[in-house]
Amino acid sequence: MEKLNIKEWEKLDLRVGKITAIKDHPNADKLYILxxxxxxxxxxxxxVAGIKPWYKKEExxxxxxxxxxxxxSVTLRGIESNGMLLAAEFKDKVVLxxxxxxxxTGARIH
Amino acid sequence: MEKLNIKEWEKLDLRVGKITAIKDHPNADKLYILxxxxxxxxxxxxxVAGIKPWYKKEExxxxxxxxxxxxxSVTLRGIESNGMLLAAEFKDKVVLxxxxxxxxTGARIH
Numbered sequence: 001m002e003k004l005n006i007k008e009w010e011k012l013d014l015r016v017g018k019i020t021a022i023k024d025h026p027n028a029d030k031l032y033i034l035x036x037x038x039x040x041x042x043x044x045x046x047x048v049a050g051i052k053p054w055y056k057k058e059e060x061x062x063x064x065x066x067x068x069x070x071x072x073s074v075t076l077r078g079i080e081s082n083g084m085l086l087a088a089e090f091k092d093k094v095v096l097x098x099x100x101x102x103x104x105t106g107a108r109i110h
Numbered sequence: 111m112e113k114l115n116i117k118e119w120e121k122l123d124l125r126v127g128k129i130t131a132i133k134d135h136p137n138a139d140k141l142y143i144l145x146x147x148x149x150x151x152x153x154x155x156x157x158v159a160g161i162k163p164w165y166k167k168e169e170x171x172x173x174x175x176x177x178x179x180x181x182x183s184v185t186l187r188g189i190e191s192n193g194m195l196l197a198a199e200f201k202d203k204v205v206l207x208x209x210x211x212x213x214x215t216g217a218r219i220h
Contacts, residue, residue: 006181013111070113086176091214095209097207100206101206102205107200109207
């Protein structure tokens with residue numbers, strides 16, 4: 001892949017988010033609808049994520065994950081997603097990316 | 111911050127890397143020189159990272175972390191760095207970002 005300048009990386013607003021709610025997507029078997037606290041005082045962000053085959057709801061609740069905060073919204077099978085979570089994918093396995101020790105919700109990642 | 115299109119995010123080649131060696135930087139108190147396996151068969155990548163105040167060498171050895179693989183090289187106090195690791199920062203604390211379960215070295219993150 002093409003080499004990027006550090007300035008292109010710095011355009012991304014990547015944050016530690018805490019999952020506060022999980023629902024099934026009504027029209028897609030692999031998608032969850034998540035609410036994620038980004039440390040902004042009660043204004044949680046809605047994110048649609050394709051992690052349902054790999055994570056149960058009870059594993060996700062309260063978990064701290066990594067969120068790209070400043071992506072343009074997209075609509076996934078009729079539900080708006082206002083960001084994206086980071087996950088590693090290898091063959092048929094998907095693993096969430098998280099802070100390896102506890103850190104404050106909303107912390108900037110860089 | 112400005113909203114980004116998903117295509118800008120996809121220009122980044124973000125990977126799971128495994129730390130295989132750690133040295134002190136000869137000219138900087140806060141920097142380590144790391145070698146990181148990105149699953150490419152023995153060709154480890156050298157990365158300079160400012161995490162020395164927060165991590166001991168023995169905590170880092172063998173750890174799986176997240177690496178931006180396709181950044182332009184930079185020279186930090188005379189030592190070349192060919193990528194960047196992800197870490198969350200909050201006030202005076204720095205926490206590495208890692209896969210939350212084991213996953214193959216070199217796995218793509220997206």
